[in-house]
Amino acid sequence: MNRPVPPNADVWRVLKLAWTLVGIVLAQGILTRYFQVFAYFDLPLVYCVYHGFTRANRGAAIAVGSVLGVLQDSLYGTALGTNGFAKTVVCFMAASTGSRLDVDQWVTRVLALWLATFSDVLLKFLLGLATRPEDVTSYPVTPGAWILSAACNVVAGMILFGYLERSADDAA
Amino acid sequence: MESNRATWLILFAVLLGHGMLAAVPTVGPGRAGWVRTFLLDVLTPIERGVDAAVHGVGGVWSGYVALLDARRENEVLRDRLAELEIQMARDRSAVLEARRLREFYDLPDPIAGGRVAARVIGRDATTSRETLTIDKGTMHGLEVNASVVTPAGLVGRVIHAAHWSSTVQLISDPDSAVAVVVDESRVPGIVAGRSDRALRLEHVDATGEFRVGDRLVTSGTDGVYPRGLPVGAVSELGPIENMMQTARVRPAADLGRLEEVLGLVDAAATGVVADPSPD
Structure with missing residues (x-):
């Protein structure tokens, strides 16, 4: 016998997701304010990969990537649309490949997070070149900073995946 | 199949929307962008609340425990x-x-202008940007391009001003450029941010004389920063590029540990700010 679904379950789910997205973007800014090392992390990007892999819903991925990107752009002074564009693509790609790959394998997750970081920087750079070439004077991130950022995102991603899986197991 | 095509169409439309947003010049006087202003107004109170809570806990430590x-x-x-x-x-x-x-x-006459003390409540999240969120905005008199300083020296400028908060671009941001002069010799140059978060003195004529330790102050010729604000000091001479001298610059303000800053209100670009310390 199926458990009855509360009447406003969908509304609550959307509100919970919205609060999660706002929380992630704010957490990124607040943590970086107190611990500079968090400048190398991109928590919204990590969540994009997590959401894409676990839900494998491409429509939802477009919405989540867009909202996270626009929130990030608004709070941190990037040209509006820059992170929205990059995060939408990353989240969509994660959702598209999530159903075809074994996302429970840690190797898959590490590679995905690494590729996501690279794609995010590259997409923002290309979008900048396409829309405001006069403002793009050099590659935005040095190779060292990019590698460090990718490593940090992998660590954050593995912790997030592990923590949420454990929570799901406990709930079951 | 039909749903698959619809998803691709939605993706295309959304990416096109983001691309168009990115192409619109939302940065600059009078172009703050209502989307950004709205989101800043909604989100920064939460950020400010968390900051106040963390600051309160830190205050207990620094006020009672760390007084040894x-x-x-x-x-x-x-x-x-x-x-x-x-x-x-x-x-x-x-x-x-x-x-x-x-x-x-x-x-x-020197134009001192007003000063708005603000607290830093957030910091940019990515390695390619160097911005801060402060808890003062247009309601407190801050506008786009207002200079932001500490008593030690220049921090940056406001690039987006919402009603109760603003985004500040640090002088170490890769997109930042400040017109300066060497304090002693009055040799002009540009202090630019770099992607490795360092400051670099550029566009100094090959005949211009300066040495390690020389102080750099704003020249006011860029039309953004008032004249006379300390920017930093030459820390290492760099190579000559395209007949122009370069150097590494150590910022006057500690850009890594900013907690409170001052926004300069109505300080015209040609004015002189003799003393950026609070009253």
């Missing part, structure tokens, strides 16, 4: 205060002399 060295520190600060009072007495006569000369030669 306070007496020794107090003595050091007393000595420092005495030194500064002597220095100030000497400087006062120089200021009065400068004022008399300005009147004598009929030079424009």
Whole structure:
């Protein structure tokens, strides 16, 4: 016998997701304010990969990537649309490949997070070149900073995946 | 199949929307963008609340627990205060002399403008940007391009001003460029941010003379920053590129540990800010 679904379950789910997205973007800014090392992390990007892999819903991925990107752009002074564009693509790609790959394998997750970081920087750079070439004077991130950022995102991603899986197991 | 095509169409439309948003010049006076202003107004109160809570907990620590060295520190600060009072007495006569000369030669009055003290409540999240979120906005008199300083020197400028908060671009941001002069020799140049978060002195004529340790102050010629704000000091001479000298610059303000800053209100670009410290 199926458990009855509360009447406003969908509304609550959307509100919970919205609060999660706002929380992630704010957490990124607040943590970086107190611990500079968090400048190398991109928590919204990590969540994009997590959401894409676990839900494998491409429509939802477009919405989540867009909202996270626009929130990030608004709070941190990037040209509006820059992170929205990059995060939408990353989240969509994660959702598209999530159903075809074994996302429970840690190797898959590490590679995905690494590729996501690279794609995010590259997409923002290309979008900048396409829309405001006069403002793009050099590659935005040095190779060292990019590698460090990718490593940090992998660590954050593995912790997030592990923590949420454990929570799901406990709930079951 | 139909749903698959619809998803791709939605993706295309959304990416096109983001691309168009990115192409619209939302940065600049009068183009703050209502989307950004709205989101800043909604999100920064939450950020401010979290900051206040963290600050409160930190205050208990620094106010009660970490006072063990306070007496020794107090003595050091007393000595420092005495030194500064002597220095100030000497400087006062120089200021009065400068004022008399300005009147004598009929030079424009220095425009001090107002100052708005603000607290840093957030910091940019990515390695390619260097921005801060502060808890003061247009309701407090801050506008786009307002200079932001600490008593030690220049921090940056406001690039987006919402009603109750603003985004500040640090001078170490890769997109930042500040027109400066070497304080002693008056050689002009540009201090630019770099992607490795360092500051670099550029566009200095090959004949211009400066050395390690020379102080750099804003020249006011970029139309953004008021004249006379300390920017930093030359820390290492760099290579000559395209017949122009370069150098590494150590910022005057500690850009990595900013907690409170001052926004300069109505400080015209050609004005002189003689003393950026709070009243």
